[in-house]
Amino acid sequence: MTVDEWFPVAADDPATTDDAAPDPIADEWFPVATATEVTPGTVHPFQLLDERYVLLAANDANDASVTVVRDTCPHRGAQLSLGRFDGDRLECAYHGWQFDTSGRCRHQPAHPDATPSEASNLRPVRVSRAYDLYWVCLGDEPRNLPYYPAFHLHPGRTTICAPKRVRTSGPRIVENFLDMAHFPFVHGGYLGTAPHTEVRDHEIASVDGELRAINCTFWQPQPGPGAGQGGDVEYTYGVSHPYAARLVKIPSEADGGAAEAFEILLAVSPESELSCRAWMLTTAHSPSADLDSFNEFGALIFGQDVAVVESQRPARLPLDPRAEQHQRADRTSLAYRRWLVARGIRYGTSRNEPERGGTGPTGSARKP
């Protein structure tokens, strides 16, 4: 069986054609900080889509008083987060211009009696709090946050791993998260063990715009931190955001029953096309589950993935179905690639390869 037989490619498949439309990646939300670290009076510099920004938490920190601006002074381009922030004013380290937490320039020490011009102001970008993270959207038409109902269905049962930097494209990282065939090789002894290498057929569906892989079963020697024996486990995967994916581990007797069920949201934040910070949220269903052990387990598993994922070439995810050789177990990743095409995403994919007419790492992600 060839890939075309189980995943037909139409003659006008958009994945095989160039797309001159602007990349809507700037309209996506990306995580930039955990809520717990955003305490009053703190600054959080970060890079997103090739540009540096800083999140400012005012002294009376709440959602309304968290501001995100470019981390570059409009005067001579110094990095603002090198300066001082007292929870009310951010002072540039170079010539002392002061900005309030709305981004307005309030003081220019070389001309202490003058009123700074409008052009001296910083323009805040959208920031939102969800799932105990702060998310930033740089574009004008924000799309949806990743769908992750577990956070609300199991209040207080979510733990967040410190973000991990991975030197590759976001879509390569997400596709790895959707891949079961690597379990016995990359996560041997944990999520898989030879000779239990078979990936059984599963279903692909679209539910309210979310791409789902259903009835994904796999034999695992240690399916979770509390598992005492190996057995078949069942996952559902969901993709509702180009740089994020979730999994639901369906409760099974093999790994402790309903008490051990958990869900994970992987959310990838691109510093650039080929360097990302990956955030992992784990939600344990059981009120008595040890969240720290879930966090440690998730960090261990994800850490095992990094070397292989960073080694993949091309680093940008190929969207032409004929660009790589596939096996039947790749149905979910192929569906993800087509979902990215339908979403119009170029950033981090082969559609942004310089040789294909894309503009490379500093390319078409930014709006004019």
Ligand code: FES
């Ligand atoms: S570069 Fe910031 S005040 Fe001059």
Ligand SMILES: [Fe+2]
């Ligand atoms: Fe993995």
